[in-house]
Amino acid sequence: xxxxxxxxxxxxxxxxxxxxxxxxxxxxxxxxxxxxxxxxxxxxxxxxxxxxxxxxxxxxxxxxxxxxxxxxxxxxxxxxxxxxxxxxxxxxxxxxxxxxxxxxxxxxxxxxxxxxxxxxxxxxxxxxxxxxxxxxxxxxxxxxxxxxxxxxxxxxxxxxxxxxxxxxxxxxxxxxxxxxxxxxxxxxxxxxxxxxxxxxxxxxxxxxxxxxxxxxxxxxxxxxxxxxxxxxxxxxxxxxxxxxxxxxxxxxxxxxxxxxxxxxxxxxxxxxx
Numbered sequence: 001x002x003x004x005x006x007x008x009x010x011x012x013x014x015x016x017x018x019x020x021x022x023x024x025x026x027x028x029x030x031x032x033x034x035x036x037x038x039x040x041x042x043x044x045x046x047x048x049x050x051x052x053x054x055x056x057x058x059x060x061x062x063x064x065x066x067x068x069x070x071x072x073x074x075x076x077x078x079x080x081x082x083x084x085x086x087x088x089x090x091x092x093x094x095x096x097x098x099x100x101x102x103x104x105x106x107x108x109x110x111x112x113x114x115x116x117x118x119x120x121x122x123x124x125x126x127x128x129x130x131x132x133x134x135x136x137x138x139x140x141x142x143x144x145x146x147x148x149x150x151x152x153x154x155x156x157x158x159x160x161x162x163x164x165x166x167x168x169x170x171x172x173x174x175x176x177x178x179x180x181x182x183x184x185x186x187x188x189x190x191x192x193x194x195x196x197x198x199x200x201x202x203x204x205x206x207x208x209x210x211x212x213x214x215x216x217x218x219x220x221x222x223x224x225x226x227x228x229x230x231x232x233x234x235x236x237x238x239x240x241x242x243x244x245x246x247x248x249x250x251x252x253x254x255x256x257x258x259x260x261x262x263x264x265x266x267x268x269x270x271x272x273x
Contacts, residue, residue, distance in 0.1 A: 004241070011132050070103060071090050073103070109267075110271060118154075133152075134182075185263060207243060
C-alpha cells in the first residue's frame with residue numbers, strides 16, 4: 001500500500017495530507033464510498049453537519065480507529081451554546097466520542113457569531129470532544145480577529161483552492177500565521193480535466209488528469225480532499241501519491257491561476273445554502 005504522507009499542525013498533531021471528501025455524496029452512497037476509500041488507504045475523511053451524511057460516514061469508517069475524522073459546525077448552529085449542542089449531535093451521528101478535527105464551516109460575518117463559535121470549539125477541545133480545531137472559508141480579517149480575541153490559532157483553514165483559483169494571498173496569510181491550508185473542490189469541480197495544460201501533463205506523466213491536479217496540491221504542501229463515489233476514481237485519485245511532477249510542470253499549472261476562478265460562494269456574504 002502507498003505510504004500516506006502527513007503534515008504538521010500547529011497544535012503538535014499530524015494530519016494525513018490526502019483526504020477523502022464527502023460533500024454532495026448522498027447518504028445512501030456515503031457508507032460504501034467511505035468504506036472503499038479507507039480500504040484504498042485514505043486516512044483522512046471529511047464531512048459536515050450540512051452534508052447530512054455523518055451517520056453513514058461513521059458507519060463507512062467502522063472499526064478503523066486510526067482514521068483522521070473531521071466535521072464542521074453549520075452556520076445555523078453558530079453561537080457558543082448552540083455550537084456545544086451541535087457538536088454533540090455531530091458526534092452522536094458519527095458514532096464517536098470525539099473527532100480529530102472540528103471546523104467552523106463559514107464565518108458568516110453578518111451574523112457576528114464566529115468569535116463565540118470559536119470559543120465553543122476551544123471548550124470542546126478542552127473537553128476532549130475535538131482533538132484539533134480549525135475553520136473553513138475564513139478570510140484574513142476573520143482569522144486575525146479570532147486569534148486576537150482568544151489567543152488560539154486555528155490548526156487549519158479549509159478553503160476553495162484549485163488550479164484556476166489558487167488563493168495565493170490566503171496561502172501567504174496561512175504561512176505567516178502558522179495555519180495549514182486545506183483545499184476543498186481541489187479538482188475545480190472537474191473543470192480542470194478539460195484544460196489543455198493539465199491534459200498535456202497527464203500525457204507526459206502517464207497519469208490521469210485528476211491525479212495530476214491532486215499531485216499539484218500535494219507538492220505545494222496542502223492537505224487536499226478530492227471526492228468520488230466511483231471505486232476506480234477513488235483509487236486513481238489516491239495514485240497521486242505514487243509519482244512526482246517536475247518543477248517545470250508545477251510552474252505550468254501555477255500559471256493557470258485566474259482572478260475570476262472562484263466557483264463556490266464568497267465568504268464575505270455567504271450565510272446559508
